[in-house]
Every structure is written in structure tokens, then in C-alpha cells.
Amino acid sequence: MEEKIIYIAGLGLIGGSLALGIKRRHPHYKILGYNRSDKSRIIALERGLVDEATDDFKAFAPLADVIILAVPIKQTITFLKILSEIDLKENVIITDAGSTKLEIVSAAEQYLTGRPVQFVGSHPMAGSHKSGAAAADVHLFENAYYIFTPSKLTGQQTIADLKDLLSGLQARFIEIEAAEHDRVTSQISHFPHILSASLMEQAGDYAAEHEMASRFAAGGFRDMTRIAESEPGMWTSILLTNKAAVLERISDFKQRLDSVAELISQNDENAIWDYFAKARQTRKEMEIHKRGGLESSFDIFVDVPDEEDVILEILELLRGTSLVNVHINEENREDINGILQISFKNANDLEHARQVITSKTAYKVFIE
Numbered sequence: 001m002e003e004k005i006i007y008i009a010g011l012g013l014i015g016g017s018l019a020l021g022i023k024r025r026h027p028h029y030k031i032l033g034y035n036r037s038d039k040s041r042i043i044a045l046e047r048g049l050v051d052e053a054t055d056d057f058k059a060f061a062p063l064a065d066v067i068i069l070a071v072p073i074k075q076t077i078t079f080l081k082i083l084s085e086i087d088l089k090e091n092v093i094i095t096d097a098g099s100t101k102l103e104i105v106s107a108a109e110q111y112l113t114g115r116p117v118q119f120v121g122s123h124p125m126a127g128s129h130k131s132g133a134a135a136a137d138v139h140l141f142e143n144a145y146y147i148f149t150p151s152k153l154t155g156q157q158t159i160a161d162l163k164d165l166l167s168g169l170q171a172r173f174i175e176i177e178a179a180e181h182d183r184v185t186s187q188i189s190h191f192p193h194i195l196s197a198s199l200m201e202q203a204g205d206y207a208a209e210h211e212m213a214s215r216f217a218a219g220g221f222r223d224m225t226r227i228a229e230s231e232p233g234m235w236t237s238i239l240l241t242n243k244a245a246v247l248e249r250i251s252d253f254k255q256r257l258d259s260v261a262e263l264i265s266q267n268d269e270n271a272i273w274d275y276f277a278k279a280r281q282t283r284k285e286m287e288i289h290k291r292g293g294l295e296s297s298f299d300i301f302v303d304v305p306d307e308e309d310v311i312l313e314i315l316e317l318l319r320g321t322s323l324v325n326v327h328i329n330e331e332n333r334e335d336i337n338g339i340l341q342i343s344f345k346n347a348n349d350l351e352h353a354r355q356v357i358t359s360k361t362a363y364k365v366f367i368e
């Protein structure tokens with residue numbers, strides 16, 4: 001079988017997880033890694049994520065059949081420039097993992113045009129609050145969208161070759177133009193992070209004067225602000241490399257807030273009802289719970305009594321599933337069905353959980 005050499009620059013959460021996914025399907029491929037700090041380099045070697053590692057970015061680049069840049073967006077652009085200045089293997093495939101795509105694809109076209117290389121942008125749409133090689137997880141991208149954004153340097157075979165290389169991730173591959181990727185993610189990912197952080201900032205200021213605000217914050221407030229715990233550095237670079245789309249979404253949203261404020265001040269009961277009804281219907285139609293993708297999970301809610309061993313009994317029934325999180329909603333149940341919330345990585349396990357809990361216990365089960 002043909003042995004390929006894969007070079008992954010950046011052995012953090014994303015680079016390390018990609019390495020594990022590649023090894024899962026192609027154990028005979030050689031994976032070389034670059035990492036700036038000793039820590040993740042040592043962990044990556046110890047965990048077998050890579051076969052060899054360096055702290056000199058240029059060292060392994062000429063050996064590679066595929067180069068994956070899994071570093072912050074700005075550094076990805078710097079590395080593309082460096083790659084344009086060194087001799088690489090003829091027809092090497094270069095790709096990245098950055099969360100915004102247009103600036104990276106433009107930089108690749110600017111620096112690499114005329115060189116005998118292939119380039120396609122990549123955005124593996126899964127992550128977590130963890131970072132570094134220690135957090136690498138072979139399951140990270142399962143069922144998540146893995147987006148390719150073609151460039152002028154994408155050949156007929158480039159994406160097919162990468163799909164084969166990355167088949168062990170068990171992700172859902174999809175192609176979209178870089179500018180459209182950035183517009184769509186500004187709406188469903190970047191702007192919600194701004195909203196969440198702003199809401200958290202507002203509530204924090206408010207809680208300084210109204211002490212009970214911290215204590216009552218639960219349920220819906222927790223759901224709305226979970227992503228405010230994201231890594232600040234990554235989100236700063238995302239906003240600054242997708243400025244136009246993000247600013248446009250902010251301006252659109254300000255008008256929407258003004259419209260709601262107007263309805264409230266006019267006591268327009270019907271219009272306010274319509275406003276909530278429309279949002280509810282839109283959310284149902286988008287089937288947000290039913291799909292994998294950006295930071296999504298498949299949640300089941302089980303209404304359980306507050307008795308000894310009940311949770312253990314349910315977890316025992318779910319052995320061998322892709323269970324990723326268990327949460328006990330005990331503080332405030334006004335907008336949650338059931339008290340035990342269990343999250344899975346995929347829809348099959350969610351359905352399996354529903355069937356097994358319903359058939360083997362008397363507890364009520366809800367899937368939103």
C-alpha cells in the first residue's frame with residue numbers, strides 16, 4: 001500500500017485530533033508534526049499522535065505529501081508565506097483548519113499561485129473548550145461538518161484525496177465557497193458568541209448591584225451563555241478576520257432589538273405573541289437538535305425521581321453508547337423538560353437511549 005507522509009503544523013486540539021483520525025484509517029502513513037512549545041510536542045510523541053516532531057516549521061515541509069496547518073488564523077497566513085519560499089514536493093496538498101476562510105484562501109492564492117502545489121481551505125466544525133495535544137480526541141469530528149473551501153489552486157483530485165486521507169474522522173464533508181462560509185458562520189457561530197459574551201457582561205454588571213441575579217441564573221440563561229466561556233484569543237482572531245460579515249449581522253440585530261422594544265412600548269400584545277411564535281416555529285423548522293454540526297449534541301431529558309441510584313441505573317442502560325455529557329438540572333426547571341439531561345454524539349445513540357430507557361424503566365423521556 002502506498003505510504004504517504006503527512007505533516008501537521010500545530011499539535012493542539014485540532015491538529016492532534018486530525019492526526020488521530022488519519023492514523024485510525026491509515027495506520028501505515030507517516031505523520032510528522034510541528035509544535036512551537038515543548039509541552040504539546042512531547043505529549044504528541046508520547047501519545048503516538050505523530051511519528052516525529054520538530055520545533056522548526058520549515059524542517060519537515062519539503063518531505064510531505066500533505067501539509068495541514070492547524071495553528072491560529074494569523075499564523076496560518078504566515079506559514080503559507082513561508083511555504084511559498086521553500087522547495088516542496090511536486091503537487092503537495094496544502095490545507096488548514098482555520099475557523100474563518102476567506103482571508104486564508106486569499107493568502108494562499110496570493111502566495112502560492114505559480115507554485116506546483118494544491119491548496120484547499122478546510123474548517124473542521126467541531127471543537128471544545130480544551131486545547132493542546134493532551135485534549136486531542138479521535139471522536140472529536142464524528143458526525144460534524146468538515147467544510148472544504150476551494151481556491152484557484154484546488155485541482156480535480158485535491159478534495160477527493162483529502163476526503164480519503166481524513167475518512168477516519170467520520171465527519172460529514174461538504175464544499176462551500178470561502179466568502180459564503182464566512183457569511184454563514186458569522187450568523188450561526190460568530191454573532192452568537194458576541195451575543196453570549198455581551199449578555200454575560202450585562203448580567204455580570206447587573207449582578208454587582210442585584211446580588212440575587214447570580215443565584216437565579218439557570219436554565220435558559222445558562223444555555224444562552226455557555227459559549228461565553230470560549231477561548232478569547234481564538235474568538236478575537238475570528239472576529240477580526242470576518243469583520244464585514246460580523247458588523248453587518250450586528251447592525252441587522254440592533255434593528256431587530258429596536259423593533260421588539262417598540263412593540264413592548266406600544267403594548268402590542270398580538271405582535272409580541274407573533275414574534276415569539278415565529279421564533280419558535282423557525283427553530284422547529286431548522287431542526288437544530290436533530291443535526292450534528294457546530295458544537296451540537298443530541299440531548300435526551302429524563303424525568304427522574306430524586307432517589308438513590310436512579311442515575312446509575314440509567315447510565316448502566318447506556319453502556320457502550322457515545323454518551324458525552326450528563327447534566328442534572330436541579331436549580332430551575334421552568335424551561336426544561338425532565339431533570340436528567342444526557343448528551344450523545346449521534347442521533348442513533350439518542351434513539352437507542354430513548355428506546356431502552358422507555359422499555360426498561362417507568363421514567364418519562366423527552367427529546368425536544
Ligand code: NAD
Pocket residue numbers: 009010011012013014015035036037040070071072073075097098099100123124125126127128130131132133234
Ligand atoms: P490549540 O490552542 O489547541 O492549538 C493551537 C496550536 O497552534 C498549538 O499547537 C500552538 O502551539 C500553535 N500556535 C499558537 N500560536 C502559534 C504561533 N504564533 N506560532 C506557531 N504555533 C502557534 O488550538 P486549536 O483549537 O487546535 O486551534 C487551531 C486552529 O483550528 C485555529 O485556526 C482555530 O481557528 C481552528 N479551529 C478551532 C476550533 C475549536 O473549537 N478549538 C474549531 C475549528 C477550527
